[in-house]
Amino acid sequence: MGSREMRKVSSRLNVVTIPLLLGSLIGSPAIAQSPTYGVGRTPTAEELRRMDIAIGPTGEELPPGSGTAKEGAVVYVQKACIGCHGVAGIGGAAPVLRSERGADVPVWQKERILPLRSPYATTVWDFINRGMPLGLEGTLTPNEVYSLTAYLLFLNNVIPEDQVLDKESLPKVAMPIGDEFGKPHEFRLNAPRLKGYPY
Amino acid sequence: MDSKNSRRQLLKLGAALAGGMTVALRGKAQAQEHNHPATPGPENASPMIHGSKEQIEYGQRSKYVTSVRIAHPVGGRASPDVFGKTFHIATPLQDSVGVITPSSLHYVATTRGSYLPEIDPQQHTLTIHGLVDRPLTLTVDELKRFPSVTRLHFIECAGNRHTGQQKTVQETHGMTSCSEWTGVLLSTLLKECGLKSSAKWFVAEGAEEVKGASSIPIAKGMDDCLIAYGQNGEPLRPQQGFPVRMMVPGFEGIYHTKWLRRVKLVDRFYMNYNEFGHLRPEDKELALGEQIGPKSVITYPSGSQQLPGPGFYEISGLAWSGGGAVKTVEVSTDGGKKWNRAEFKNTPQRMAHVRFAYEWRWDGTETEILSRCTDDIGQRQAMREEIANWWNVPFERNYRVPGLDNSVMPWKISRDGSVTNGLA
Numbered sequence: 225m226g227s228r229e230m231r232k233v234s235s236r237l238n239v240v241t242i243p244l245l246l247g248s249l250i251g252s253p254a255i256a257q258s259p260t261y262g263v264g265r266t267p268t269a270e271e272l273r274r275m276d277i278a279i280g281p282t283g284e285e286l287p288p289g290s291g292t293a294k295e296g297a298v299v300y301v302q303k304a305c306i307g308c309h310g311v312a313g314i315g316g317a318a319p320v321l322r323s324e325r326g327a328d329v330p331v332w333q334k335e336r337i338l339p340l341r342s343p344y345a346t347t348v349w350d351f352i353n354r355g356m357p358l359g360l361e362g363t364l365t366p367n368e369v370y371s372l373t374a375y376l377l378f379l380n381n382v383i384p385e386d387q388v389l390d391k392e393s394l395p396k397v398a399m400p401i402g403d404e405f406g407k408p409h410e411f412r413l414n415a416p417r418l419k420g421y422p423y
Numbered sequence: 424m425d426s427k428n429s430r431r432q433l434l435k436l437g438a439a440l441a442g443g444m445t446v447a448l449r450g451k452a453q454a455q456e457h458n459h460p461a462t463p464g465p466e467n468a469s470p471m472i473h474g475s476k477e478q479i480e481y482g483q484r485s486k487y488v489t490s491v492r493i494a495h496p497v498g499g500r501a502s503p504d505v506f507g508k509t510f511h512i513a514t515p516l517q518d519s520v521g522v523i524t525p526s527s528l529h530y531v532a533t534t535r536g537s538y539l540p541e542i543d544p545q546q547h548t549l550t551i552h553g554l555v556d557r558p559l560t561l562t563v564d565e566l567k568r569f570p571s572v573t574r575l576h577f578i579e580c581a582g583n584r585h586t587g588q589q590k591t592v593q594e595t596h597g598m599t600s601c602s603e604w605t606g607v608l609l610s611t612l613l614k615e616c617g618l619k620s621s622a623k624w625f626v627a628e629g630a631e632e633v634k635g636a637s638s639i640p641i642a643k644g645m646d647d648c649l650i651a652y653g654q655n656g657e658p659l660r661p662q663q664g665f666p667v668r669m670m671v672p673g674f675e676g677i678y679h680t681k682w683l684r685r686v687k688l689v690d691r692f693y694m695n696y697n698e699f700g701h702l703r704p705e706d707k708e709l710a711l712g713e714q715i716g717p718k719s720v721i722t723y724p725s726g727s728q729q730l731p732g733p734g735f736y737e738i739s740g741l742a743w744s745g746g747g748a749v750k751t752v753e754v755s756t757d758g759g760k761k762w763n764r765a766e767f768k769n770t771p772q773r774m775a776h777v778r779f780a781y782e783w784r785w786d787g788t789e790t791e792i793l794s795r796c797t798d799d800i801g802q803r804q805a806m807r808e809e810i811a812n813w814w815n816v817p818f819e820r821n822y823r824v825p826g827l828d829n830s831v832m833p834w835k836i837s838r839d840g841s842v843t844n845g846l847a
Contacts, residue, residue: 259557259615263568267550267560275550275685278626278636280693332704341702344694351696355535355633359506362634405702406709408692411640414747414800417714418707423805423813423829 279350283395286349289366290390293383296375299368303357313379318358322379331400339376343405345389345397349373370394490518492528495582497594500536509662510536511582513597516722516741522575522769522776524600526655531662532580532598532676534635534697540682542630544658544666549650553625553688556617563666567652569607569615574649575775577601577743579715580676584828587820587846592725595832595844599743601776602663604670605653609686610645618645622688626695627669630684636695637678639671641688647672647773650683672774673714673745675827711826715745717804718829719752719779719796730840733787738765741776744798748773751797754781758791758833759806765794785836791845793833806831 279285291299300306306316313321323334331341339348353369355361364372374389383389383397409418416422477483494501495513502509512531514524524530544563552558583598591597618641625644628636639648649670652659659665664681671678677697692698701712719742724730738756742749748771753762768778779794797803807830811818814825824830833845 259617261569261615263565263615264559264561267552267558271560272550272552272558276552276687277634278628278687278693278695280689280691282691338696338699342694342699343702347694347696347699351699354636355696359632361632404704406704406706408638408640408713409706409710411642411713413642413646416800416802417716417746417826418710421707421711421813422801422803423716423810 277350277354279346279353281344281346281395283346283391286346286391286394287366288391289370290388291367291369291371291374292388293371293374293378293385295367296371296373296378299371300375303360303364303368303372305357305372308358313376321376327381332404337380339373339382340380341401343399343401345373345377345382345394345399348376349394352376490515490528492530493593493597495530495580495594495598497589502531502536504536508536508538509533511580511598513593514600516592516597516599516720517725517728519722519741520778522601522741522778523655524602526602526657526660526663529600529602529654529660529663530578530580530598532582533631533681534629534633534677537631537633537635539661540631541661542666542682547630547666547684549667549683549685551612551616551686551688553686554619554622554690555613555688556619557615559612559616561612563652566607566650566667569611571605572608572649573603573605573653574672575601575603575772576649576670576672577774577776578670578676578679579718579743579745579827581712581827584824585720585830585832585844585846587844589726589844591727592720592722592832595726596720598676599741599776601741601743602654603656604649604651606649606651606667606670609648609650609669612650612686613645613688618688621690624689624692626685626687626689626693627671627678627680627683628685628687629664629680630682633696634684635677635680635697636693637680637697638689638693638695639669639674639678643671643674673747675712675715678713708825715743715827716829717744717746717749717796717798717802718742718827719749719794719804720832721754721792721794721834724792724836724842725834726842726844728842730785730836730842732840733785736783736785738781738783738792738794739768740765740779740794742771742779742794742796743774743776744796744800744802745774746802747799748775749777749796750799752777752779753795754779754783755793755795756781756783756785756790759793759831762795787838789838790836791833792836793831793845795831804829804831 276285308316308318309321310316323340325334352372370389377383378385492512495511500510502512514528514530548560550560579599585595589595622641624638626636628634651670652667667683669680669683703709721740723739742752752765754765755762765779765781771777795804807822808818810824811822835843835845
């Protein structure tokens with residue numbers, strides 16, 4: 225193809241693609257645009273991996289590693305969880321971690337315990353990882369967090385003692401609450417906080 | 424310079440020095456006089472406030488102004504606690520004037536009773552990532568290079584509930600405050616990063632020891648969320664998230680993530696620990712744990728204050744709504760039989776306190792004073808009985824209003840002029 229023909233093709237392309245691009249920009253404001261201000265820098269993949277500690281229900285942010293309730297019982301003593309939360313989650317100054325109510329009591333009538341009432345086991349992992357132990361937050365290894373999560377779920381009869389929790393199995397744990405919890409509504413701007421609620 | 428000129432200059436200098444000394448001596452004598460006024464009061468000079476480094480560099484209030492914050496609830500967990508941590512602290516609304524809460528008196532709450540991080544702003548960064556085309560890390564100085572906005576906004580803690588056991592308005596309503604916030608709209612930064620259409624929520628996360636995190640709808644984020652670095656004309660206070668915090672105007676306080684280090688764009692609601700605190704059996708009740716309803720309270724006269732006797736009083740209070748701007752405020756001085764339109768002392772703004780007032784002549788009889796408001800999206804503040812009726816539950820004395828309690832607050836005026844909690 226000669227250079228003159230090339231030019232012809234590219235100019236024909238422009239006639240066609242520019243309106244198309246404009247149309248898609250108007251139709252979908254979220255489409256990629258170049259930065260306006262160009263201030264700041266791109267974080268490295270390693271930086272993002274280290275700070276990406278909010279674990280969503282799919283568990284996609286979970287790190288490699290694994291643990292069981294048996295291992296967790298050991299970590300619970302080693303890391304001094306027992307000092308504040310008491311033996312097997314009861315009797316300490318910190319919040320109770322094991323329900324004392326019977327298996328037949330509905331979960332909403334049991335104590336407000338994270339590894340019991342949480343809709344997702346990922347939230348239990350997330351909070352132990354980001355918030356414990358008090359004063360030494362962020363020091364637990366992934367294996368220790370998997371183990372402690374397994375131990376607390378076992379104490380509340382959510383999983384068996386020998387179940388291995390890891391990136392794959394943790395998000396699949398069936399929590400006692402099932403689907404019996406309020407789901408967030410779709411937030412609308414300049415609308416009452418609850419549809420039909422006058423107050 | 425010739426010798427005549429230099430002599431003239433020396434003479435000038437000498438005169439200036441002598442003059443300065445005279446002023447200094449006179450100043451000392453005046454200070455002594457001020458410290459011994461015959462009768463303190465407007466006719467006589469009062470004792471002199473001796474200048475100090477602190478007074479000069481960062482002004483202090485009069486020693487006669489002693490209003491301070493207190494633990495919330497009264498008798499609850501102390502701040503600082505035995506570990507030096509901060510939990511819930513209420514602002515002294517009974518002494519408030521205007522709509523700006525002084526930064527030093529702004530209410531404080533933390534995710535679980537947190538350490539206050541001592542963050543070096545030179546070391547701090549804010550990262551935006553997830554469902555964006557270009558993740559972005561900003562230093563605080565870089566954040567300040569973006570176009571800024573300055574807005575008046577209130578913040579209110581979900582624990583701001585009034586019950587019959589409380590005495591003062593600081594105890595009943597002190598977990599709300601209002602400041603002028605300066606920062607960058609989150610939408611400015613999300614556009615800069617190239618927000619993907621698959622982003623439905625974002626997780627805002629703090630840098631304190633527990634890394635408190637909340638899920639916020641993207642529609643709110645693109646509308647008026649604000650990454651604030653300024654409060655009332657100066658940098659944020661550490662208790663308010665220095666160096667940067669997320670403002671989610673009109674949402675419960677916990678969403679206003681302090682010490683903000685990260686915003687992650689995600690495709691679904693993340694059940695963070697903060698969200699676990701909001702967990703409810705029903706969608707309807709969960710919805711009330713987000714945007715705050717219309718609310719008002721009379722701050723003068725309020726609980727534990729004393730009216731000196733019958734006569735003129737300007738009833739004064741604050742009104743706000745998480746849904747928009749306050750539209751009207753009404754005041755009743757007869758226990759809710761007749762409602763009178765109150766006047767605004769400033770222009771109502773979206774998700775901000777407005778100061779209202781109503782001129783009243785107290786005849787010395789026992790009565791109850793109340794306030795109620797509406798906002799510009801059609802919501803109205805209701806009596807507790809009305810709310811119970813809407814939810815179709817029997818009204819009892821200790822009825823708990825679902826979501827953040829925005830019901831009407833009554834103050835009882837006794838014949839001796841004492842003001843007490845009308846819910847007691």
